[in-house]
Amino acid sequence: xxxxxxxNISFSYSKDETEVVKHVSFKVHEGSYVSIxxxxxxxxxxxxxxxxxxxxxxxxxxxxxxxLLTSKNVRKLRQKIGLVFQNPDNQxxxxxxxxxxxxxxxxxxxxxxxxxxxxxxxxxxxxxxxxLTKEPSRLSGGQKQRVAIAGALSLNPEILILxxxxxxLDPKGKSDIRxxxxxxxxxxxxxxxxxITHDVEEAYDSDEVIVLNKGEVAFKGKPQDVFxxxxxxxxxxxxxxxxxxxxxxxxxxxxxxxxxxxIDEIAEVLWxxx
Amino acid sequence: xxxxTFGRYTPYNTFTHKLDPRNKLFILIxxxxxxxxxxxxxxxxxxxxxxxxxxxILMMLISRVSxxxxxxxxxxxxxxxxFLLVIYVFIPNKxxxxxxxxxxxxxxxAIYWASFYQCGYIILRIILLFCLTMVLTSTTKPMDxxxxxxxxxxxxxxxxxxxxxxxxxxxxxxxFIPTLLDETERIMKAxxxxxxDFGRGGLGKKFKAIIxxxxxxxxxxxxxxxxxxxxxxxRGYDPRAKRTKYRKLTFGWRDAIAILFAGAIFGGVxxxxxxxxxxxxxxxxxxxxxxxxxx
Numbered sequence: 333x334x335x336x337x338x339x340n341i342s343f344s345y346s347k348d349e350t351e352v353v354k355h356v357s358f359k360v361h362e363g364s365y366v367s368i369x370x371x372x373x374x375x376x377x378x379x380x381x382x383x384x385x386x387x388x389x390x391x392x393x394x395x396x397x398x399x400l401l402t403s404k405n406v407r408k409l410r411q412k413i414g415l416v417f418q419n420p421d422n423q424x425x426x427x428x429x430x431x432x433x434x435x436x437x438x439x440x441x442x443x444x445x446x447x448x449x450x451x452x453x454x455x456x457x458x459x460x461x462x463x464l465t466k467e468p469s470r471l472s473g474g475q476k477q478r479v480a481i482a483g484a485l486s487l488n489p490e491i492l493i494l495x496x497x498x499x500x501l502d503p504k505g506k507s508d509i510r511x512x513x514x515x516x517x518x519x520x521x522x523x524x525x526x527x528i529t530h531d532v533e534e535a536y537d538s539d540e541v542i543v544l545n546k547g548e549v550a551f552k553g554k555p556q557d558v559f560x561x562x563x564x565x566x567x568x569x570x571x572x573x574x575x576x577x578x579x580x581x582x583x584x585x586x587x588x589x590x591x592x593x594x595i596d597e598i599a600e601v602l603w604x605x606x
Numbered sequence: 607x608x609x610x611t612f613g614r615y616t617p618y619n620t621f622t623h624k625l626d627p628r629n630k631l632f633i634l635i636x637x638x639x640x641x642x643x644x645x646x647x648x649x650x651x652x653x654x655x656x657x658x659x660x661x662x663i664l665m666m667l668i669s670r671v672s673x674x675x676x677x678x679x680x681x682x683x684x685x686x687x688x689f690l691l692v693i694y695v696f697i698p699n700k701x702x703x704x705x706x707x708x709x710x711x712x713x714x715x716a717i718y719w720a721s722f723y724q725c726g727y728i729i730l731r732i733i734l735l736f737c738l739t740m741v742l743t744s745t746t747k748p749m750d751x752x753x754x755x756x757x758x759x760x761x762x763x764x765x766x767x768x769x770x771x772x773x774x775x776x777x778x779x780x781x782f783i784p785t786l787l788d789e790t791e792r793i794m795k796a797x798x799x800x801x802x803d804f805g806r807g808g809l810g811k812k813f814k815a816i817i818x819x820x821x822x823x824x825x826x827x828x829x830x831x832x833x834x835x836x837x838x839x840x841r842g843y844d845p846r847a848k849r850t851k852y853r854k855l856t857f858g859w860r861d862a863i864a865i866l867f868a869g870a871i872f873g874g875v876x877x878x879x880x881x882x883x884x885x886x887x888x889x890x891x892x893x894x895x896x897x898x899x900x901x
Contacts, residue, residue: 384840386836386839386840407844413840415841417833417836417837419833421830423833424781425778425781425834427748427749427777435838435841435843437852438849438852439842439843439847439849440842444852467784468785483841487842
């Protein structure tokens with residue numbers, strides 16, 4: 333079943349400007365983890381705002397759960413989507429961690445007596461249960477982003493969109509969020525994740541990768557396929573994920589590592605333990 | 607940027623910290639009104655002010671408010687104090703005529719001792735106000751204060767005043783103060799590294815330096831607000847829709863004690879004031895100490 337479907341979407345911020353998104357079409361299946369990757373200015377963040385209805389496309393149709401997104405049902409369909417933005421500071425609305433998670437629940441009119449359990453539960457899931465009463469100024473970027481994810485998840489979305497959620501974080505914050513996403517995926521296989529990123533390592537974890545270039549879909553496919561072609565990646569000024577890079581370079585040295593999926597398996601080929 | 611210390615919330619766990627913010631706000635207003643009653647008999651007013659000062663110092667001790675902060679903020683008030691002195695002492699006032707003279711310039715113009723008393727009394731009242739607000743702001747989270755404001759403004763909903771929106775705006779403004787302070791500091795450093803000098807130079811130069819700070823700050827604040835509104839909308843915020851509330855203010859036994867105590871003080875002072883206005887001379891000093899204060 334298609335969770336999100338974009339049909340021939342075009343968008344420009346004003347009539348005279350060139351389109352930042354040009355005739356983009358793709359489908360995201362239920363329970364899949366799809367990455368949209370592209371360079372700065374490739375229109376990928378605009379795409380997230382289009383899908384959640386913060387912007388309206390000039391042309392084309394967006395379907396959420398096979399329902400056409402219109403100005404009438406945007407609030408209803410939006411409830412199915414959780415969105416995590418790039419800047420950890422600009423999406424922290426509450427005065428403390430618990431208030432911030434509660435913000436979405438208040439909007440949904442969840443009774444007060446149920447809120448505490450939901451907040452504790454989701455704070456625990458993102459590992460922020462000890463920080464419930466802390467103010468945002470006393471949290472790191474990664475912690476704020478985890479709170480944002482908890483806030484989005486607490487509303488039980490069917491789709492989670494991460495709009496460059498890790499791009500402003502330090503390496504530790506980045507890998508924490510990556511781990512968290514993979515764990516979420518494991519715990520809730522029905523959750524559809526659409527991750528918009530320019531971090532190839534993050535995109536490598538996903539089931540499918542869509543490469544955007546200048547507002548157009550340049551590539552679509554499994555990460556192994558998309559990231560194996562060095563020339564194409566370079567033409568889009570994208571790097572190769574570390575593991576693909578390593579495999580590629582080792583393959584050039586005539587090592588037989590085609591079947592290896594991770595670093596440990598490669599190590600096993602290079603230095604057999606027996 | 608970190609010298610904005612006046613009345614900043616300190617996270618202790620005292621009696622005052624545990625009070626309902628609505629209650630604290632109400633008590634604050636009661637006590638402020640009580641401070642401003644002035645009696646016909648000088649010594650009574652002064653004695654009451656002294657009593658209030660002792661009471662407030664006790665309150666500050668209970669709430670673990672730092673006294674150092676009070677002195678720091680008073681230090682920045684020297685201008686106001688000089689201004690008050692000049693106004694009270696040098697501007698002639700008919701009310702002082704006939705009271706002891708401090709210095710006689712000529713037959714039309716003199717400085718009276720009473721004007722000094724009056725000025726001192728005003729300064730004392732300002733200090734009292736300072737202490738009171740200090741106790742409130744350093745024991746109450748700003749956010750709790752907005753909840754209290756929202757609660758008090760609820761009746762205004764009848765005249766279609768956007769109570770909820772106002773409270774939300776206020777709370778977001780409070781939430782972003784530290785963020786924007788950080789931003790200011792960052793921009794200042796960035797501009798300083800480009801040669802802007804915020805510390806020295808004449809008025810024109812300083813003004814130019816400030817402009818180079820204000821404009822980027824505004825641009826970034828506006829960008830932030832746009833992203834924030836997107837984030838709020840993405841999480842289903844609708845200002846017109848009904849929302850449930852996570853924060854609940856509770857009026858506990860501590861609040862009952864505090865309001866009874868404050869009410870008793872206010873009632874007592876009000877009673878004395880009414881007696882005073884209906885013609886009774888309130889010689890409080892004499893009643894208590896059995897001696898004449900002499901002025």
